[in-house]
Amino acid sequence: MTAESLPASPAPAVGAATPGPLERYEKFLRIVRKACSTPGGRAALRQGLADDLSSPWQLYMHLLPAGGIPAYAATREAERPYLLVACLYAVHDAPNPRTAKTTPSPAPKPADVRKNLGWSYARAATTGAMRQQNAADALSYLAQLDTEGLYRDLPGAISLLRSHRIPVQWPVLLRDLTRWPNWADDVRIDWVRAFHTPARSTEENTK
Secondary structure, three states: OOHHHOOOOOOOOOOOOOOOOOHHHHHHHHHHHHHOOOHHHHHHHHHHHHOOOOOHHHHHHHHHHHOOOOOOOOOHHHHHHHHHHHHHHHHHOOOOOOOOOOOOOOOOOOOOOOOOHHHHHHHHHHOOOOOHHHHHHHHHHHHOOOHHHHHHHHHHHHHHHHHOOOOOOHHHHHHHHHHHHHHHHHHHHHHHHHHHOOOOOHHHHOO
């Protein structure tokens, strides 16, 4: 077939929005928040972290009715980052559904792809929650891990950050975990850049 006979690629629809890098991950976090909106769902996801994701069917019992795990995560290994982030969110950030009606939480703001773990550790250093060198060492330790090591040690790292009220952008973390098996070096560089890039303004430092 000559170049002249190749079918032309369809033109993009006029005004069609290009999906953002976090769109699919934001969508999944909405599913997780829905699953956590019942006491049973929140408890099951919290227990999933304590069980090291060893009984995923119990997580599916609540995630599937809420919307499920995306079809493009078709294998058990591909679903793993989704389950881990769902459980981490349930433990650290999910509101108590028993009090949510009387004290509703503000709607979450869209995540920023630049606000990854490097950004979180930079926040920990600039707010005094961690010493600069300790934050750098903690980030470096996570960055050098392989996939199994990262899944083993990430929950403890997140727990320390959240205990100091350092924010974690869950859609960004999920994106990075899905990229880790094939593009770990790219994720590592993103983390280092975010850690060493000074905040652009005082306003960003307070968000």
